[in-house]
Amino acid sequence: NAGVTQTPKFRILKIGQSMTLQCTQDMNHNYMYWYRQDPGMGLKLIYYSVGAGITDKGEVPNGYNVSRSTTEDFPLRLELAAPSQTSVYFCASRQDILYGYTFGSGTRLTVV
Amino acid sequence: GIQVEQSPPDLILQEGANSTLRCNFSDSVNNLQWFHQNPWGQLINLFYIPSGTKQNGRLSATTVATERYSLLYISSSQTTDSGVYFCAGQYGNKLVFGAGTILRVKS
Numbered sequence: 001n002a003g004v005t006q007t008p009k010f011r012i013l014k015i016g017q018s019m020t021l022q023c024t025q026d027m028n029h030n031y032m033y034w035y036r037q038d039p040g041m042g043l044k045l046i047y048y049s050v051g052a053g054i055t056d057k058g059e060v061p062n063g064y065n066v067s068r069s070t071t072e073d074f075p076l077r078l079e080l081a082a083p084s085q086t087s088v089y090f091c092a093s094r095q096d097i098l099y100g101y102t103f104g105s106g107t108r109l110t111v112v
Numbered sequence: 113g114i115q116v117e118q119s120p121p122d123l124i125l126q127e128g129a130n131s132t133l134r135c136n137f138s139d140s141v142n143n144l145q146w147f148h149q150n151p152w153g154q155l156i157n158l159f160y161i162p163s164g165t166k167q168n169g170r171l172s173a174t175t176v177a178t179e180r181y182s183l184l185y186i187s188s189s190q191t192t193d194s195g196v197y198f199c200a201g202q203y204g205n206k207l208v209f210g211a212g213t214i215l216r217v218k219s
Contacts, residue, residue: 033207042198042209050205058206088153092207100145100160101200101207106153 006104013081013111021076023091031094032074036087081111118210125189125217133184133213135199143202144182150195189217
């Protein structure tokens with residue numbers, strides 16, 4: 001049982017490049033989330049999903065896209081990277097609203 | 113509005129000391145959780161505590177939902193307890209985080 005797995009752990013992008021941050025969980029959780037954490041700050045919600053085929057925007061969705069074709073996977077897509085997207089990205093999941101969250105180990109992204 | 117407020121913002125302890133971290137949350141927020149973010153950035157789930165008291169080793173947490181606050185107790189602190197402690201509460205489908213308490217435990 002690996003929990004929530006994020007790849008890559010680190011990435012440097014040039015302005016305007018695209019990339020996908022991968023997130024997969026093996027706990028059969030329905031709910032999955034993407035957060036970003038800027039230096040010295042708490043986490044802000046980017047997108048979330050309550051089940052396969054269902055996604056919704058969080059607090060800071062601009063510049064990102066997500067998909068949820070399976071229960072296990074919830075990739076986050078950056079289409080045109082900007083320096084403001086330099087951050088640490090966390091994926092999380094939980095079984096339902098009565099349970100706590102499990103977080104992945106994060107992806108540290110730098111846009112230069 | 114949606115509020116999750118933590119205090120103190122910073123705390124420096126001598127190894128072996130005890131501490132209490134506080135989290136106040138607004139009416140629209142519930143189902144409190146406490147997390148520890150270690151110096152390597154990993155977020156560790158400490159407690160899921162909508163109400164009542166839970167204990168796990170040297171750590172315990174109490175949430176009084178009717179009074180909209182939660183407390184995290186750290187006893188006999190160790191240097192490995194250093195890092196940032198976040199409380200977070202549920203708002204609809206979203207988890208809203210406080211700004212965190214930075215804890216430094218000195219040997």
